[in-house]
Amino acid sequence: MENVLRPLIVIGGAVVLTLLIGWATDLLLRKADERHSETPLWGLLRRARIPYQLVLCAALLRGSYDQAELLEEHRVGIGRALTLVLIGSAAWLVIRIAAAIVETSYSRYARAHRDPARVRRVRTQVSLIMRVVSAIVGVVAAASMLLTFPAMRAAGASLLASAGILGIVAGVAAQSTLSNLFAGLQIAFGDMVRIGDTVVVDGEWGTVEEITLTFLTVRTWDERRITMPVSYFTSKPFENWSRGTPQMTGIVFWHLDHSAPVEAMREKLRDVLRECPAWDGRDYGLAVTDSTPNTIQVRALVTAKDADDVWTVRVTVREQMIRWLCAEHPHALPRVNTADAVLPPGGVPSPDGAARRVHEPPRTGRG
Numbered sequence: 001m002e003n004v005l006r007p008l009i010v011i012g013g014a015v016v017l018t019l020l021i022g023w024a025t026d027l028l029l030r031k032a033d034e035r036h037s038e039t040p041l042w043g044l045l046r047r048a049r050i051p052y053q054l055v056l057c058a059a060l061l062r063g064s065y066d067q068a069e070l071l072e073e074h075r076v077g078i079g080r081a082l083t084l085v086l087i088g089s090a091a092w093l094v095i096r097i098a099a100a101i102v103e104t105s106y107s108r109y110a111r112a113h114r115d116p117a118r119v120r121r122v123r124t125q126v127s128l129i130m131r132v133v134s135a136i137v138g139v140v141a142a143a144s145m146l147l148t149f150p151a152m153r154a155a156g157a158s159l160l161a162s163a164g165i166l167g168i169v170a171g172v173a174a175q176s177t178l179s180n181l182f183a184g185l186q187i188a189f190g191d192m193v194r195i196g197d198t199v200v201v202d203g204e205w206g207t208v209e210e211i212t213l214t215f216l217t218v219r220t221w222d223e224r225r226i227t228m229p230v231s232y233f234t235s236k237p238f239e240n241w242s243r244g245t246p247q248m249t250g251i252v253f254w255h256l257d258h259s260a261p262v263e264a265m266r267e268k269l270r271d272v273l274r275e276c277p278a279w280d281g282r283d284y285g286l287a288v289t290d291s292t293p294n295t296i297q298v299r300a301l302v303t304a305k306d307a308d309d310v311w312t313v314r315v316t317v318r319e320q321m322i323r324w325l326c327a328e329h330p331h332a333l334p335r336v337n338t339a340d341a342v343l344p345p346g347g348v349p350s351p352d353g354a355a356r357r358v359h360e361p362p363r364t365g366r367g
Contacts (some may be wrong), residue, residue, distance in 0.1 A: 044100035054089035091141035262330035
């Protein structure tokens with residue numbers, strides 16, 4: 001009976017104690033979250049309850065497994081497995097706690113500062129910092145797991161002796177990856193591009209949706225995702241419409257007949273903008289910028305507070321102006337001249353360029 005009760009008491013006690021401690025900790029975090037609703041830290045820490053309970057259970061079982069006297073012939077393997085679980089769950093717990101602290105710091109900064117450009121910059125930086133922390137914790141955890149095996153500890157000296165050669169080989173093999181890694185850090189702390197910025201890359205207009213240490217994702221206006229290495233943004237020029245102030249000036253072109261009423265178009269543009277909520281009221285203008293033998297080019301300038309609003313203003317002005325011209329001044333629209341040519345004085349021009357008079361045939365009649 002003792003051989004049955006002892007393992008049940010040891011293993012069951014560890015599990016029950018883990019559940020009790022986890023429930024008590026979660027209850028305290030819940031009460032702290034209700035009492036301090038201005039900070040999300042306590043609510044975010046509750047996300048770490050699963051790795052927290054794994055750490056407790058693995059630690060209790062690792063420390064009391066010898067007293068269970070269960071599967072004595074596999075005691076070494078089971079102890080090593082529990083150690084691996086303890087290291088992995090501890091790394092998971094550290095990452096969750098670090099994420100809660102970083103996210104809380106970002107939310108406080110976002111509430112304290114109203115400048116969207118600065119908030120996006122900090123968001124990009126904390127995202128990349130969190131990825132670096134996760135990578136470091138993961139590498140340390142993996143190294144700790146490997147060191148639990150005696151063969152790995154014995155091979156440590158030889159690994160250190162060949163570290164120089166391996167470092168050179170790895171550096172050459174991972175040159176592209178390392179360049180993207182350093183480019184990601186340069187983007188994070190150089191404030192070149194941030195999450196939420198409106199950019200134009202390779203002729204595609206979109207918003208930066210995700211930035212990692214190696215790649216960047218741009219969500220286009222038609223909901224496509226363009227993924228490219230972050231080194232692109234450190235080696236090639238690109239347009240960042242959110243850099244500095246988000247205010248923008250938009251351009252609308254029309255190709256019209258020479259008889260187009262330009263002054264009336266200026267008044268109509270003013271009326272259209274006054275009824276357009278996306279126009280910020282800073283400036284507008286309309287001028288003839290070019291002419292051809294058949295048409296003139298009319299350009300309108302409009303302003304808006306950001307890229308989305310300037311697009312709305314442009315399409316609104318273009319649509320309503322064309323509708324107004326069709327209804328009120330149809331002669332102003334471009335057309336193909338199909339009228340007969342006006343003959344020069346004196347007759348029809350001859351092939352040599354001289355005017356040749358056309359003689360009508362003599363009329364004949366009776367009488």
